[in-house]
Amino acid sequence: MEQDENFYFIAGYTEGGFPYGTTWKEYEAEQRGESRKMAADGGEPMRELKLTKQQLQEIVDAYDMYVEGIESFLNIETGEVVTLRTFDRDEEDEELSDIIEEGFNEIYFRLPKRESDEGYADMMDFAATIEDKKLHSMLMNILSGGKKIFRRFKDALSSDSKELERYYQFVEEQNRKRVSDWLESIPELILE
Known part of the structure; x- marks a missing residue:
């Protein structure tokens, strides 16, 4: 041999x-x-699916974005993310819908959406990493309840641009992990 x-x-x-x-x-x-x-x-x-960095970023972005009336699907043969309008469909949307339906859970897989409880968990996990005691206390107070927690949390972080940028990077990494876990859960797929 x-x-x-x-x-x-x-x-x-x-x-x-x-x-x-x-x-x-x-x-x-x-x-x-x-x-x-x-x-x-x-x-x-x-x-086998070989995703480019750009394709992976598209999947992460689609995962993180919720727009009512828009659904995103991953074509596991091409790595392409396709979006489908569920309201006010035109002829092109109808054709795409038929193609997706024909290959649903074989070629086209519906992308999951980031849930609000995941966003809250990310804020809690990030707040635990804040070393500035005053900012940490403010964030924990916001997270304890009330209205518009997400907006108030970001507003409080905006007082420190480095921490705000670190938060966005933290959330991006968490989303990448969730997307990677989702991709690995597709039994028909081998990631390269």
């Missing part, structure tokens, strides 16, 4: 002299039971 630093098994060589076969990465994945060819439960072919 022939091997090199790139290939666990060299099946042959192209006319140009380049090897082909099973790479070390493919071999190691197979050894860990991560077959890239078949789903564990149904034997259906799995789809």
